[in-house]
Amino acid sequence: MVERRPVLTFVSHLILVLGIIIIAFPLYLTFVASTQTAEQITQSIPMSLVPGTNLIETYRTALFGGETSAGSNLSGAARMMWVSLVTALIIPIGKTTISLLSAFAIVYFRFPFRNTVFWLIFITLMLPVEVRIGPTYEVVASLGMLNTYAGLTIPLIASATATFLFRQFFLTVPDELVEAARIDGAGPMRFFRDVLIPLSATSIAALFVIQFIYGWNQYLWPLLMTTHEDMYPVVMGIKRLLGGEAYTEWNVVMATAILAMLPPALVVILMQKWFVKGLVDTEK
Amino acid sequence: MASITLSKVFKSYGSGKTANQVIHGVSAEIHDGEFVVVVGPSGCGKSTLLRMVAGLEEISGGEISIGSRVVNDLEPSERDIAMVFQNYALYPHMSVFDNMAYGLKIARVPKDEIKARVDKAAKILELGQYLNRKPRELSGGQRQRVAMGRAIVRQPQVFLFDEPLSNLDAKLRAHTRLEIQKLHRDLGITSLFVTHDQVEAMTLAQRMIVMNAGIMEQFGTPEEVYARPASTFVATFIGSPPMNLIKEAPGAKPGVTVGIRPEHLDITDSGWALTVDALETLGAERLVYGRWQHGEGYELVIIRCDEGRPVPQLGSTIHVTPRPDRLHYFDTTTGKRI
Numbered sequence: 322m323v324e325r326r327p328v329l330t331f332v333s334h335l336i337l338v339l340g341i342i343i344i345a346f347p348l349y350l351t352f353v354a355s356t357q358t359a360e361q362i363t364q365s366i367p368m369s370l371v372p373g374t375n376l377i378e379t380y381r382t383a384l385f386g387g388e389t390s391a392g393s394n395l396s397g398a399a400r401m402m403w404v405s406l407v408t409a410l411i412i413p414i415g416k417t418t419i420s421l422l423s424a425f426a427i428v429y430f431r432f433p434f435r436n437t438v439f440w441l442i443f444i445t446l447m448l449p450v451e452v453r454i455g456p457t458y459e460v461v462a463s464l465g466m467l468n469t470y471a472g473l474t475i476p477l478i479a480s481a482t483a484t485f486l487f488r489q490f491f492l493t494v495p496d497e498l499v500e501a502a503r504i505d506g507a508g509p510m511r512f513f514r515d516v517l518i519p520l521s522a523t524s525i526a527a528l529f530v531i532q533f534i535y536g537w538n539q540y541l542w543p544l545l546m547t548t549h550e551d552m553y554p555v556v557m558g559i560k561r562l563l564g565g566e567a568y569t570e571w572n573v574v575m576a577t578a579i580l581a582m583l584p585p586a587l588v589v590i591l592m593q594k595w596f597v598k599g600l601v602d603t604e605k
Numbered sequence: 606m607a608s609i610t611l612s613k614v615f616k617s618y619g620s621g622k623t624a625n626q627v628i629h630g631v632s633a634e635i636h637d638g639e640f641v642v643v644v645g646p647s648g649c650g651k652s653t654l655l656r657m658v659a660g661l662e663e664i665s666g667g668e669i670s671i672g673s674r675v676v677n678d679l680e681p682s683e684r685d686i687a688m689v690f691q692n693y694a695l696y697p698h699m700s701v702f703d704n705m706a707y708g709l710k711i712a713r714v715p716k717d718e719i720k721a722r723v724d725k726a727a728k729i730l731e732l733g734q735y736l737n738r739k740p741r742e743l744s745g746g747q748r749q750r751v752a753m754g755r756a757i758v759r760q761p762q763v764f765l766f767d768e769p770l771s772n773l774d775a776k777l778r779a780h781t782r783l784e785i786q787k788l789h790r791d792l793g794i795t796s797l798f799v800t801h802d803q804v805e806a807m808t809l810a811q812r813m814i815v816m817n818a819g820i821m822e823q824f825g826t827p828e829e830v831y832a833r834p835a836s837t838f839v840a841t842f843i844g845s846p847p848m849n850l851i852k853e854a855p856g857a858k859p860g861v862t863v864g865i866r867p868e869h870l871d872i873t874d875s876g877w878a879l880t881v882d883a884l885e886t887l888g889a890e891r892l893v894y895g896r897w898q899h900g901e902g903y904e905l906v907i908i909r910c911d912e913g914r915p916v917p918q919l920g921s922t923i924h925v926t927p928r929p930d931r932l933h934y935f936d937t938t939t940g941k942r943i
């Protein structure tokens with residue numbers, strides 16, 4: 322351990338405070354901007370660092386859209402938030418279900434080409450969405466899944482990371498536990514449900530958080546495969562606010578950014594205990 | 606309750622060219638209500654044998670019956686057995702109560718019946734106050750008792766134990782040994798108990814199976830096995846210090862190995878001359894290591910004497926006489942008792 326000395330304490334606190342400022346200042350700036358009117362932001366240079374009075378108005382416009390004072394017509398982020406939420410829930414749920422089951426099959430069942438299957442799954446680990454985006458688009462388009470939730474989520478669900486994670490975890494479950502369950506009369510699915518899933522609970526929680534954020538932050542894939550406005554996720558919405566209209570309503574952009582940040586932050590905060598437990602230790 | 610019959614049981618791991626036979630035709634009849642211990646050095650196939658009875662390992666050849674049923678093709682849960690594992694194999698996320706109740710829940714035993722059975726087992730094993738705890742909140746001895754409780758509540762025909770005491774410290778092991786004996790007296794369930802520890806085997810067994818390299822060397826009561834070991838392996842494996850085996854004993858026929866236990870050699874004024882090589886004091890008794898020189902080679906002979914006897918000097922020559930009715934004779938080539 323490091324000795325307790327006043328100078329050291331001061332220096333370490335200074336570094337921490339600086340770090341917090343570097344990370345937190347842009348967030349603060351975003352928030353402040355979202356409480357002002359568009360005119361206030363563009364006219365005062367540099368921008369005022371004191372929160373303005375336009376908070377409720379800005380957020381209403383950001384969420385539900387409408388005519389702004391500058392005359393642009395915005396569509397509102399509420400629908401996009403919903404699309405993002407559904408996507409960001411389907412991806413972790415689908416991914417956890419599929420990878421738990423496939424890891425269970427790979428570890429506990431003997432079937433022909435078991436190893437081949439494992440290696441095939443493993444190889445796909447090396448192919449992130451961006452690499453296979455062209456062919457994936459082809460497939461999704463010809464299946465008629467453009468502008469659907471299925472199209473938004475299924476290609477992102479299919480990945481091997483989680484399968485791999487659960488396989489490694491299942492391999493550490495002692496054989497005797499399987500045998501004890503067999504003697505107790507538990508069939509394979511019963512063992513899966515009553516023993517393996519509860520034991521994996523913390524890993525599942527950690528995976529859920531990671532995959533929720535991953536799903537929420539998707540940009541490239543939705544950009545490619547959604548053409549209808551009502552299937553846009555919120556991350557795309559921010560970009561559209563910046564580009565499209567002649568005049569950028571910065572307060573609305575910033576409010577939308579804050580709105581887009583909230584759900585992942587909430588998920589992390591609410592599941593923090595589980596999440597950290599899942600990353601740090603496993604209960605065996 | 607039921608008897609267990611093993612007839613010409615074989616086990617090979619793997620198949621074809623890489624097949625590795627580890628049990629070479631074991632036949633034994635374990636009576637209804639009997640407590641039988643399988644003992645042997647590690648790797649001799651004890652666990653494999655037990656796991657075949659449990660149904661956790663396929664039987665490569667021969668037949669195993671429990672009661673009047675041949676169980677070769679039955680699932681473990683259909684064999685009416687319960688097993689206690691060396692590392693206890695408790696479900697880590699379930700409370701003590703749920704650990705014991707799980708098998709009954711699956712078997713759709715009514716709730717109040719489950720509760721009654723678990724409570725009864727918890728009372729026998731003094732686990733009452735721990736029923737709501739998780740296994741990780743228990744000591745090793747308590748976990749071991751939960752594992753036994755899980756076996757008891759099933760009310761099986763047969764108990765199978767695979768070295769259930771080897772993770773306990775010496776004191777707890779002795780105590781648990783007594784508990785298991787008492788449990789068997791009270792419940793009278795046919796039990797098959799695997800251990801590598803001969804003291805455990807001698808103290809627990811009504812009859813014991815001594816195994817070596819996948820072969821059953823002897824099956825008998827602890828007294829029989831001790832007094833009339835069927836082979837040189839049994840003679841040296843059971844008893845501590847082991848029986849002295851002398852290949853070219855004075856006066857013995859060629860091809861015959863003579864065996865004599867250390868406590869059956871008396872130090873006398875005349876007789877077999879040995880040089881004292883080492884001495885060990887074990888409290889109530891003393892071990893004398895006598896070197897018997899013959900030709901170029903020599904053999905060490907262990908003599909056990911009571912503490913009252915005079916202590917021989919290191920390096921001095923002593924004379925010993927075996928008690929004639931306690932001599933054992935074995936065929937030197939096969940190792941079998943003659």
Ligand SMILES: Nc1ncnc2c1ncn2[C@@H]1O[C@H](COP(=O)(O)OP(=O)(O)O)[C@@H](O)[C@H]1O
Pocket residue numbers: 618619627645646647648649650651652653654
């Ligand atoms: N699953 C297995 N696959 C291959 N060989 C095994 C397996 N289990 C046990 N063996 C072999 O069978 C022999 C007997 O093992 P085991 O019954 O566990 O011995 P013990 O319980 O007497 O120590 C050992 O040589 C061991 O290597």
Ligand SMILES: [Mg+2]
Pocket residue numbers: 651652653768
């Ligand atoms: Mg073993």
